[in-house]
Amino acid sequence: KQSIHGSWANRWIFILAATGSAVGLGNIWKFPYITGENGGGAFVLVYLFCIMLVGIPIMMGEILVGRRARQSPINAVRETAAEAGLNKNWSLIGWLGVLAGYIIFSFYSVVAGWVLHYIAGMGTGQFVDISSDLAGERFTNLLASPDQMLVWHTLFVLMVVGVVAGGVNKGLERATKIMMPALFVLLLVLLGYSVNTGSFGQGWSFLFSFNPEALTWDAVLVALGHAFFTLSLGMGAIMAYGSYMGKKDSIGVTVLTIGVLDTLVALVAGLAIFPVVFANQMDPAAGPGLMFITLPVAFGQMPGGQVFGFLFFLLVGVAAWTSAISLLEPATAWLVERFGLKRLPAALLLGVIVWLMGIASLLSFNHWEEIKLLGMGIFDFLDFITANVMLPLSGLMIAIYSGWMLNKHITRDELALGSNMTYSAWSLVIRFIAPVAVMVIFVVNLYDKLA
Ligand code: PHE
Ligand code: NA
Numbered sequence: 001k002q003s004i005h006g007s008w009a010n011r012w013i014f015i016l017a018a019t020g021s022a023v024g025l026g027n028i029w030k031f032p033y034i035t036g037e038n039g040g041g042a043f044v045l046v047y048l049f050c051i052m053l054v055g056i057p058i059m060m061g062e063i064l065v066g067r068r069a070r071q072s073p074i075n076a077v078r079e080t081a082a083e084a085g086l087n088k089n090w091s092l093i094g095w096l097g098v099l100a101g102y103i104i105f106s107f108y109s110v111v112a113g114w115v116l117h118y119i120a121g122m123g124t125g126q127f128v129d130i131s132s133d134l135a136g137e138r139f140t141n142l143l144a145s146p147d148q149m150l151v152w153h154t155l156f157v158l159m160v161v162g163v164v165a166g167g168v169n170k171g172l173e174r175a176t177k178i179m180m181p182a183l184f185v186l187l188l189v190l191l192g193y194s195v196n197t198g199s200f201g202q203g204w205s206f207l208f209s210f211n212p213e214a215l216t217w218d219a220v221l222v223a224l225g226h227a228f229f230t231l232s233l234g235m236g237a238i239m240a241y242g243s244y245m246g247k248k249d250s251i252g253v254t255v256l257t258i259g260v261l262d263t264l265v266a267l268v269a270g271l272a273i274f275p276v277v278f279a280n281q282m283d284p285a286a287g288p289g290l291m292f293i294t295l296p297v298a299f300g301q302m303p304g305g306q307v308f309g310f311l312f313f314l315l316v317g318v319a320a321w322t323s324a325i326s327l328l329e330p331a332t333a334w335l336v337e338r339f340g341l342k343r344l345p346a347a348l349l350l351g352v353i354v355w356l357m358g359i360a361s362l363l364s365f366n367h368w369e370e371i372k373l374l375g376m377g378i379f380d381f382l383d384f385i386t387a388n389v390m391l392p393l394s395g396l397m398i399a400i401y402s403g404w405m406l407n408k409h410i411t412r413d414e415l416a417l418g419s420n421m422t423y424s425a426w427s428l429v430i431r432f433i434a435p436v437a438v439m440v441i442f443v444v445n446l447y448d449k450l451a
Helices: 013-024 025-037 039-068 073-083 088-123 132-143 146-165 166-193 200-208 218-230 237-242 250-281 290-300 305-339 342-363 378-405 408-415 420-450
Strands: none
Touching: 013 166, 013 237, 013 250, 013 305, 025 039, 025 073, 025 088, 025 218, 025 250, 025 290, 025 305, 039 073, 039 132, 039 200, 039 218, 039 237, 039 378, 039 408, 039 420, 073 088, 073 237, 073 305, 088 146, 088 290, 088 305, 088 342, 088 378, 132 146, 146 166, 146 218, 146 305, 146 342, 166 200, 166 250, 166 305, 200 250, 218 378, 218 420, 237 305, 250 290, 250 408, 290 305, 305 342, 342 378, 378 420, 408 420
Protein backbone atom coordinates (compact mmCIF):
# COMPACT_ATOMS: atom_id res chain seq x y z
CA LYS A 1 0.00 0.00 0.00
CA GLN A 2 1.16 3.52 -0.84
CA SER A 3 0.19 6.93 0.41
CA ILE A 4 -1.95 8.90 -2.03
CA HIS A 5 0.41 11.80 -1.43
CA GLY A 6 3.49 9.96 -2.72
CA SER A 7 6.54 8.57 -0.98
CA TRP A 8 10.21 9.46 -0.43
CA ALA A 9 12.56 8.40 -3.20
CA ASN A 10 14.83 6.54 -0.78
CA ARG A 11 15.80 6.08 2.82
CA TRP A 12 18.23 8.98 2.90
CA ILE A 13 15.66 11.42 1.60
CA PHE A 14 13.40 10.39 4.44
CA ILE A 15 16.18 10.79 6.98
CA LEU A 16 17.07 14.21 5.62
CA ALA A 17 13.46 15.37 5.42
CA ALA A 18 12.78 14.29 8.99
CA THR A 19 16.05 15.86 10.08
CA GLY A 20 14.92 19.01 8.27
CA SER A 21 11.82 18.97 10.42
CA ALA A 22 13.78 18.30 13.58
CA VAL A 23 16.54 20.83 13.02
CA GLY A 24 15.06 24.27 13.45
CA LEU A 25 14.85 27.28 15.71
CA GLY A 26 14.80 24.75 18.52
CA ASN A 27 18.40 23.76 17.84
CA ILE A 28 19.96 27.06 16.95
CA TRP A 29 17.96 29.57 18.96
CA LYS A 30 16.25 27.78 21.82
CA PHE A 31 18.79 25.10 22.75
CA PRO A 32 21.70 27.53 23.19
CA TYR A 33 19.66 30.00 25.23
CA ILE A 34 17.98 27.48 27.54
CA THR A 35 21.37 25.83 28.03
CA GLY A 36 22.76 29.24 28.92
CA GLU A 37 19.91 29.96 31.31
CA ASN A 38 20.12 26.57 32.97
CA GLY A 39 23.81 26.57 33.67
CA GLY A 40 25.33 24.60 30.80
CA GLY A 41 26.81 21.10 31.24
CA ALA A 42 24.41 19.51 33.71
CA PHE A 43 21.46 20.64 31.65
CA VAL A 44 22.99 19.20 28.50
CA LEU A 45 23.39 15.84 30.21
CA VAL A 46 19.75 15.69 31.34
CA TYR A 47 18.69 16.74 27.88
CA LEU A 48 20.66 13.85 26.33
CA PHE A 49 18.91 11.40 28.65
CA CYS A 50 15.52 12.80 27.64
CA ILE A 51 16.40 12.37 23.97
CA MET A 52 17.48 8.78 24.41
CA LEU A 53 14.91 7.52 26.88
CA VAL A 54 11.87 9.47 25.81
CA GLY A 55 12.43 11.13 22.45
CA ILE A 56 13.83 8.25 20.40
CA PRO A 57 11.29 5.59 21.46
CA ILE A 58 8.34 7.94 20.98
CA MET A 59 9.60 8.95 17.58
CA MET A 60 9.67 5.27 16.66
CA GLY A 61 6.09 4.97 17.89
CA GLU A 62 4.95 7.88 15.75
CA ILE A 63 6.62 6.64 12.62
CA LEU A 64 5.31 3.12 12.99
CA VAL A 65 1.74 4.36 13.20
CA GLY A 66 2.18 6.66 10.20
CA ARG A 67 3.83 4.05 8.03
CA ARG A 68 1.35 1.36 8.96
CA ALA A 69 -1.62 3.38 7.77
CA ARG A 70 0.03 5.56 5.11
CA GLN A 71 -2.31 8.46 5.84
CA SER A 72 -2.28 11.81 7.61
CA PRO A 73 -1.95 11.53 11.41
CA ILE A 74 -5.65 11.86 12.19
CA ASN A 75 -6.60 9.11 9.77
CA ALA A 76 -3.51 7.06 10.57
CA VAL A 77 -4.44 6.75 14.22
CA ARG A 78 -8.05 6.01 13.30
CA GLU A 79 -7.05 3.30 10.86
CA THR A 80 -4.50 1.58 13.06
CA ALA A 81 -7.04 1.68 15.88
CA ALA A 82 -9.55 -0.07 13.62
CA GLU A 83 -6.95 -2.65 12.68
CA ALA A 84 -6.27 -3.34 16.33
CA GLY A 85 -9.98 -3.44 17.16
CA LEU A 86 -9.90 -0.26 19.26
CA ASN A 87 -12.32 2.61 19.63
CA LYS A 88 -12.06 5.10 16.79
CA ASN A 89 -11.86 7.98 19.25
CA TRP A 90 -8.18 7.20 19.57
CA SER A 91 -7.89 9.45 16.54
CA LEU A 92 -8.12 12.30 19.05
CA ILE A 93 -4.38 11.77 19.41
CA GLY A 94 -4.04 12.80 15.80
CA TRP A 95 -6.24 15.86 16.35
CA LEU A 96 -4.29 16.95 19.40
CA GLY A 97 -1.06 16.68 17.43
CA VAL A 98 -2.28 18.51 14.37
CA LEU A 99 -3.73 21.27 16.54
CA ALA A 100 -0.50 21.64 18.53
CA GLY A 101 1.52 21.77 15.34
CA TYR A 102 -0.77 24.36 13.94
CA ILE A 103 -0.54 26.62 16.98
CA ILE A 104 3.22 26.23 17.02
CA PHE A 105 3.40 27.19 13.37
CA SER A 106 1.57 30.43 14.11
CA PHE A 107 4.19 31.79 16.51
CA TYR A 108 7.13 29.90 15.01
CA SER A 109 6.63 31.87 11.83
CA VAL A 110 6.69 35.14 13.77
CA VAL A 111 10.15 34.29 15.09
CA ALA A 112 11.18 33.02 11.66
CA GLY A 113 10.05 36.40 10.37
CA TRP A 114 12.51 38.12 12.73
CA VAL A 115 15.16 35.85 11.29
CA LEU A 116 14.34 36.93 7.73
CA HIS A 117 14.53 40.54 8.88
CA TYR A 118 18.00 39.85 10.30
CA ILE A 119 19.15 38.06 7.14
CA ALA A 120 18.29 41.19 5.20
CA GLY A 121 19.88 43.48 7.78
CA MET A 122 23.08 41.46 7.99
CA GLY A 123 23.27 41.08 4.24
CA THR A 124 23.18 44.84 3.72
CA GLY A 125 25.62 45.36 6.57
CA GLN A 126 23.21 47.54 8.56
CA PHE A 127 23.11 45.27 11.58
CA VAL A 128 26.78 44.89 12.40
CA ASP A 129 29.36 46.95 14.23
CA ILE A 130 26.99 48.26 16.82
CA SER A 131 26.98 48.61 20.56
CA SER A 132 24.87 46.46 22.75
CA ASP A 133 22.51 49.35 23.49
CA LEU A 134 21.91 49.82 19.80
CA ALA A 135 21.39 46.10 19.25
CA GLY A 136 18.92 45.96 22.12
CA GLU A 137 17.11 48.97 20.80
CA ARG A 138 16.92 47.51 17.31
CA PHE A 139 15.30 44.37 18.64
CA THR A 140 12.91 46.27 20.90
CA ASN A 141 11.93 48.44 17.96
CA LEU A 142 11.20 45.39 15.87
CA LEU A 143 8.93 43.98 18.58
CA ALA A 144 7.20 47.34 18.83
CA SER A 145 6.49 47.48 15.13
CA PRO A 146 3.72 45.12 14.05
CA ASP A 147 3.84 46.28 10.43
CA GLN A 148 7.49 45.32 10.09
CA MET A 149 6.90 41.98 11.71
CA LEU A 150 3.85 41.44 9.56
CA VAL A 151 5.82 41.84 6.34
CA TRP A 152 8.34 39.15 7.30
CA HIS A 153 5.78 36.87 8.91
CA THR A 154 3.73 37.02 5.71
CA LEU A 155 6.75 36.28 3.55
CA PHE A 156 7.66 33.29 5.68
CA VAL A 157 4.14 31.81 5.59
CA LEU A 158 4.16 32.18 1.80
CA MET A 159 7.53 30.42 1.54
CA VAL A 160 6.17 27.50 3.51
CA VAL A 161 2.84 27.32 1.66
CA GLY A 162 4.76 27.41 -1.63
CA VAL A 163 6.70 24.27 -0.79
CA VAL A 164 3.86 22.34 0.81
CA ALA A 165 1.58 23.11 -2.14
CA GLY A 166 4.08 21.30 -4.37
CA GLY A 167 3.39 17.99 -2.64
CA VAL A 168 5.68 15.31 -1.28
CA ASN A 169 7.88 14.83 -4.34
CA LYS A 170 7.85 18.18 -6.10
CA GLY A 171 7.69 20.23 -2.91
CA LEU A 172 9.03 18.60 0.24
CA GLU A 173 11.56 16.34 -1.39
CA ARG A 174 12.99 18.97 -3.67
CA ALA A 175 13.31 21.46 -0.80
CA THR A 176 15.04 18.80 1.29
CA LYS A 177 17.61 18.04 -1.39
CA ILE A 178 18.63 21.67 -1.73
CA MET A 179 18.33 22.93 1.81
CA MET A 180 19.75 20.16 3.94
CA PRO A 181 23.20 20.06 2.30
CA ALA A 182 23.25 23.86 2.46
CA LEU A 183 22.42 23.69 6.14
CA PHE A 184 25.27 21.30 6.96
CA VAL A 185 27.79 23.33 4.98
CA LEU A 186 26.75 26.58 6.66
CA LEU A 187 27.00 24.98 10.07
CA LEU A 188 30.53 23.75 9.44
CA VAL A 189 31.65 27.12 8.11
CA LEU A 190 30.33 28.76 11.27
CA LEU A 191 32.05 26.21 13.46
CA GLY A 192 35.29 27.00 11.64
CA TYR A 193 34.86 30.66 12.52
CA SER A 194 34.23 30.03 16.17
CA VAL A 195 37.20 27.68 16.51
CA ASN A 196 39.27 30.70 15.54
CA THR A 197 37.84 33.13 18.10
CA GLY A 198 40.36 32.09 20.72
CA SER A 199 37.56 31.31 23.17
CA PHE A 200 36.61 27.94 21.80
CA GLY A 201 37.78 26.12 24.93
CA GLN A 202 35.61 28.31 27.13
CA GLY A 203 32.57 27.61 24.96
CA TRP A 204 33.35 23.92 25.03
CA SER A 205 33.60 23.69 28.80
CA PHE A 206 30.46 25.75 29.24
CA LEU A 207 28.57 23.09 27.28
CA PHE A 208 30.28 20.00 28.56
CA SER A 209 31.50 20.51 32.11
CA PHE A 210 29.19 18.95 34.64
CA ASN A 211 27.88 21.32 37.32
CA PRO A 212 25.11 19.62 39.29
CA GLU A 213 24.40 22.68 41.49
CA ALA A 214 22.80 24.35 38.47
CA LEU A 215 20.26 21.57 38.09
CA THR A 216 16.71 22.27 39.23
CA TRP A 217 13.35 20.57 38.70
CA ASP A 218 12.53 23.36 36.39
CA ALA A 219 15.58 22.60 34.29
CA VAL A 220 14.56 18.95 34.02
CA LEU A 221 11.16 19.96 32.77
CA VAL A 222 12.60 22.39 30.29
CA ALA A 223 14.92 19.63 29.05
CA LEU A 224 12.05 17.20 28.57
CA GLY A 225 9.79 19.71 26.87
CA HIS A 226 12.64 20.63 24.62
CA ALA A 227 13.35 17.00 23.74
CA PHE A 228 9.82 16.78 22.31
CA PHE A 229 10.03 20.10 20.59
CA THR A 230 13.42 19.55 19.05
CA LEU A 231 12.55 16.14 17.63
CA SER A 232 9.25 17.52 16.27
CA LEU A 233 7.31 15.00 18.35
CA GLY A 234 3.72 15.10 19.46
CA MET A 235 2.40 17.15 16.58
CA GLY A 236 1.93 14.85 13.68
CA ALA A 237 4.92 16.14 11.73
CA ILE A 238 7.02 13.02 12.11
CA MET A 239 4.00 10.73 11.82
CA ALA A 240 3.09 12.38 8.52
CA TYR A 241 6.64 12.08 7.22
CA GLY A 242 6.70 8.47 8.37
CA SER A 243 3.64 7.73 6.26
CA TYR A 244 5.70 8.44 3.14
CA MET A 245 8.52 6.15 4.24
CA GLY A 246 9.57 3.00 2.36
CA LYS A 247 8.27 -0.29 3.71
CA LYS A 248 11.67 -1.95 3.85
CA ASP A 249 13.55 0.76 5.71
CA SER A 250 14.33 0.11 9.35
CA ILE A 251 12.50 2.47 11.67
CA GLY A 252 14.98 1.93 14.50
CA VAL A 253 18.06 2.79 12.47
CA THR A 254 16.54 5.82 10.76
CA VAL A 255 15.19 7.25 14.02
CA LEU A 256 18.55 6.83 15.70
CA THR A 257 20.20 8.64 12.80
CA ILE A 258 17.71 11.50 12.99
CA GLY A 259 18.12 11.78 16.76
CA VAL A 260 21.90 11.85 16.50
CA LEU A 261 21.86 14.43 13.70
CA ASP A 262 19.46 16.72 15.55
CA THR A 263 21.55 16.50 18.70
CA LEU A 264 24.78 17.12 16.81
CA VAL A 265 23.36 20.21 15.16
CA ALA A 266 22.25 21.59 18.53
CA LEU A 267 25.65 20.96 20.08
CA VAL A 268 27.54 22.35 17.11
CA ALA A 269 25.27 25.40 17.13
CA GLY A 270 26.19 25.83 20.79
CA LEU A 271 29.85 25.44 19.94
CA ALA A 272 29.51 28.00 17.18
CA ILE A 273 27.71 30.49 19.40
CA PHE A 274 29.17 30.37 22.90
CA PRO A 275 32.82 30.97 21.96
CA VAL A 276 31.72 34.07 20.07
CA VAL A 277 29.74 35.17 23.12
CA PHE A 278 32.68 34.62 25.49
CA ALA A 279 35.22 36.14 23.13
CA ASN A 280 33.26 39.37 23.39
CA GLN A 281 32.72 39.21 27.14
CA MET A 282 28.99 38.83 26.78
CA ASP A 283 26.45 36.94 28.88
CA PRO A 284 25.61 33.35 27.85
CA ALA A 285 22.42 33.52 29.93
CA ALA A 286 20.92 36.37 27.93
CA GLY A 287 17.76 34.36 27.25
CA PRO A 288 15.73 34.62 24.06
CA GLY A 289 17.66 37.76 23.13
CA LEU A 290 20.84 35.71 22.81
CA MET A 291 20.41 35.32 19.08
CA PHE A 292 18.90 38.69 18.24
CA ILE A 293 20.86 41.00 20.53
CA THR A 294 23.97 39.35 21.91
CA LEU A 295 25.11 37.71 18.70
CA PRO A 296 24.75 40.69 16.36
CA VAL A 297 26.92 42.72 18.73
CA ALA A 298 29.47 39.95 18.88
CA PHE A 299 29.43 39.76 15.09
CA GLY A 300 30.03 43.48 14.91
CA GLN A 301 33.15 43.13 17.00
CA MET A 302 34.79 40.29 15.15
CA PRO A 303 36.77 40.43 11.92
CA GLY A 304 34.62 39.21 9.04
CA GLY A 305 31.62 39.55 11.34
CA GLN A 306 29.31 40.76 8.62
CA VAL A 307 29.83 37.62 6.57
CA PHE A 308 29.60 35.45 9.66
CA GLY A 309 26.41 37.16 10.77
CA PHE A 310 24.82 36.87 7.37
CA LEU A 311 25.69 33.16 7.07
CA PHE A 312 24.50 32.57 10.61
CA PHE A 313 21.04 34.01 10.06
CA LEU A 314 20.84 32.31 6.68
CA LEU A 315 21.43 29.01 8.45
CA VAL A 316 18.73 29.75 10.98
CA GLY A 317 16.33 30.78 8.22
CA VAL A 318 16.85 27.57 6.25
CA ALA A 319 16.44 25.49 9.39
CA ALA A 320 13.22 27.27 10.33
CA TRP A 321 11.85 26.89 6.82
CA THR A 322 12.28 23.10 6.63
CA SER A 323 10.74 22.79 10.09
CA ALA A 324 7.71 24.90 9.33
CA ILE A 325 7.10 22.85 6.18
CA SER A 326 6.64 19.80 8.38
CA LEU A 327 4.23 21.71 10.61
CA LEU A 328 1.93 22.50 7.71
CA GLU A 329 2.14 19.10 6.02
CA PRO A 330 -0.04 16.99 8.39
CA ALA A 331 -3.07 19.28 8.24
CA THR A 332 -2.68 19.75 4.50
CA ALA A 333 -2.55 16.00 3.92
CA TRP A 334 -5.65 15.62 6.04
CA LEU A 335 -7.62 18.25 4.05
CA VAL A 336 -6.64 16.51 0.84
CA GLU A 337 -7.74 13.13 2.17
CA ARG A 338 -10.91 14.32 3.83
CA PHE A 339 -12.32 16.71 1.24
CA GLY A 340 -10.47 15.66 -1.89
CA LEU A 341 -8.95 19.12 -2.24
CA LYS A 342 -5.92 19.74 -4.41
CA ARG A 343 -2.64 20.48 -2.61
CA LEU A 344 -2.54 24.16 -3.53
CA PRO A 345 -5.96 25.23 -2.18
CA ALA A 346 -5.50 23.04 0.89
CA ALA A 347 -2.10 24.53 1.77
CA LEU A 348 -3.28 28.04 0.95
CA LEU A 349 -6.39 27.79 3.09
CA LEU A 350 -4.41 26.52 6.07
CA GLY A 351 -1.74 29.12 5.43
CA VAL A 352 -4.24 31.96 5.64
CA ILE A 353 -5.66 30.73 8.95
CA VAL A 354 -2.24 30.26 10.50
CA TRP A 355 -1.16 33.65 9.19
CA LEU A 356 -4.09 35.30 11.00
CA MET A 357 -3.26 33.43 14.21
CA GLY A 358 0.32 34.62 13.93
CA ILE A 359 -0.90 38.21 13.80
CA ALA A 360 -2.41 37.80 17.26
CA SER A 361 1.01 36.70 18.49
CA LEU A 362 2.90 39.54 16.96
CA LEU A 363 0.44 42.10 18.26
CA SER A 364 0.91 40.76 21.76
CA PHE A 365 4.37 42.32 22.06
CA ASN A 366 3.40 45.92 22.01
CA HIS A 367 -0.29 46.37 21.36
CA TRP A 368 -2.42 43.73 22.96
CA GLU A 369 -0.50 43.77 26.17
CA GLU A 370 -3.66 43.88 28.26
CA ILE A 371 -4.57 40.41 27.05
CA LYS A 372 -3.13 38.04 29.60
CA LEU A 373 -3.65 34.29 29.66
CA LEU A 374 -2.33 32.62 32.81
CA GLY A 375 -0.47 35.87 33.36
CA MET A 376 1.25 35.69 29.98
CA GLY A 377 0.96 37.57 26.72
CA ILE A 378 -0.48 35.66 23.74
CA PHE A 379 2.90 34.71 22.27
CA ASP A 380 4.30 33.41 25.56
CA PHE A 381 1.07 31.68 26.40
CA LEU A 382 0.98 29.77 23.11
CA ASP A 383 4.61 28.79 23.56
CA PHE A 384 3.87 27.67 27.10
CA ILE A 385 0.76 25.57 26.45
CA THR A 386 2.22 23.87 23.41
CA ALA A 387 5.68 23.08 24.79
CA ASN A 388 4.63 22.33 28.36
CA VAL A 389 1.13 20.93 28.04
CA MET A 390 0.11 19.80 24.57
CA LEU A 391 3.38 18.18 23.50
CA PRO A 392 3.97 16.17 26.68
CA LEU A 393 0.32 15.12 26.66
CA SER A 394 0.42 14.14 23.06
CA GLY A 395 3.73 12.31 23.52
CA LEU A 396 2.33 10.48 26.52
CA MET A 397 -0.68 9.35 24.53
CA ILE A 398 1.47 8.16 21.65
CA ALA A 399 3.58 6.14 24.09
CA ILE A 400 0.47 4.57 25.59
CA TYR A 401 -1.12 4.00 22.22
CA SER A 402 1.84 2.43 20.47
CA GLY A 403 3.20 0.66 23.54
CA TRP A 404 0.04 -0.61 25.24
CA MET A 405 -2.90 -0.41 22.86
CA LEU A 406 -1.63 -1.63 19.49
CA ASN A 407 -1.24 -5.39 19.16
CA LYS A 408 2.21 -6.73 19.44
CA HIS A 409 2.01 -8.21 15.97
CA ILE A 410 1.43 -4.75 14.47
CA THR A 411 4.26 -3.00 16.28
CA ARG A 412 6.64 -5.91 15.82
CA ASP A 413 5.87 -6.16 12.17
CA GLU A 414 6.37 -2.43 11.55
CA LEU A 415 9.45 -2.00 13.67
CA ALA A 416 10.99 -5.25 12.44
CA LEU A 417 13.48 -4.98 15.24
CA GLY A 418 15.76 -7.89 14.40
CA SER A 419 16.20 -9.61 17.71
CA ASN A 420 13.76 -10.25 20.50
CA MET A 421 16.02 -8.35 22.77
CA THR A 422 15.82 -5.07 20.86
CA TYR A 423 12.07 -5.40 20.69
CA SER A 424 11.84 -6.04 24.41
CA ALA A 425 14.05 -3.03 25.06
CA TRP A 426 11.85 -0.76 22.97
CA SER A 427 8.66 -2.04 24.52
CA LEU A 428 10.04 -1.69 28.04
CA VAL A 429 10.99 1.92 27.41
CA ILE A 430 7.83 2.91 25.54
CA ARG A 431 5.50 1.24 28.05
CA PHE A 432 7.11 2.20 31.33
CA ILE A 433 10.05 4.55 31.29
CA ALA A 434 8.85 7.12 28.77
CA PRO A 435 5.26 7.49 30.05
CA VAL A 436 6.28 7.56 33.71
CA ALA A 437 8.99 10.13 33.08
CA VAL A 438 6.65 12.33 31.08
CA MET A 439 3.84 12.00 33.61
CA VAL A 440 5.96 12.81 36.66
CA ILE A 441 7.58 15.83 35.14
CA PHE A 442 4.35 17.02 33.57
CA VAL A 443 2.41 16.92 36.83
CA VAL A 444 5.17 18.41 38.98
CA ASN A 445 5.57 21.25 36.55
CA LEU A 446 1.91 22.12 36.10
CA TYR A 447 1.54 22.08 39.86
CA ASP A 448 4.52 24.41 40.19
CA LYS A 449 3.31 26.79 37.52
CA LEU A 450 -0.33 26.96 38.47
CA ALA A 451 -0.44 26.39 42.23
N1 PHE B 1 11.86 20.54 15.73
C1 PHE B 1 11.77 21.93 15.38
C2 PHE B 1 12.86 22.72 16.05
O1 PHE B 1 13.67 22.22 16.76
C3 PHE B 1 10.46 22.54 15.74
C4 PHE B 1 9.34 21.77 15.21
C5 PHE B 1 8.47 21.20 16.04
C6 PHE B 1 9.18 21.58 13.86
C7 PHE B 1 7.46 20.43 15.55
C8 PHE B 1 8.17 20.83 13.36
C9 PHE B 1 7.30 20.24 14.22
O2 PHE B 1 12.93 23.90 15.84
NA1 NA C 1 15.26 20.38 16.68
